Amino acid sequence: xxxxxxxxxxxxxxxxxxxxxxxxxxxxxxxxxxxxxxxxxxxxxxxxxxxxxxxxxxxxxxxxxxxxxxxxxxxxxxxxxxxxxxxxxxxxxxxxxxxxxxxxxxxxxxxxxxxxxxxxxxxxxx
Numbered sequence: 001x002x003x004x005x006x007x008x009x010x011x012x013x014x015x016x017x018x019x020x021x022x023x024x025x026x027x028x029x030x031x032x033x034x035x036x037x038x039x040x041x042x043x044x045x046x047x048x049x050x051x052x053x054x055x056x057x058x059x060x061x062x063x064x065x066x067x068x069x070x071x072x073x074x075x076x077x078x079x080x081x082x083x084x085x086x087x088x089x090x091x092x093x094x095x096x097x098x099x100x101x102x103x104x105x106x107x108x109x110x111x112x113x114x115x116x117x118x119x120x121x122x123x124x125x126x
Contacts, residue, residue, distance in 0.1 A: 038122075
């Protein structure tokens with residue numbers, strides 16, 4: 001069983017920054033593909049960013065490219081999402097997810113992920 005716990009959400013003004021963290025249990029964390037997704041009220045959960053086995057294998061949705069950075073620390077079993085230049089449309093509950101069957105590149109489809117965290121609220125005021 002793999003457990004994920006997100007932290008770091010909060011209220012921030014437009015243009016500000018937040019860093020989300022995700023603590024992951026699991027003996028073979030270094031082989032997991034990891035993703036961040038978000039869900040705004042009344043909308044479907046959508047892909048934000050993913051990272052595979054190495055820091056070079058990252059992928060982002062177009063709306064966050066150049067503003068968000070996903071990273072991982074295998075020694076600490078942590079995944080991070082650095083969010084800069086935040087916009088009101090970034091407001092959502094952010095979820096961390098683990099794909100324990102991932103290859104080098106982590107998937108963007110939410111159905112490919114096996115385990116999810118409980119989510120952390122990010123609110124960006126205008």
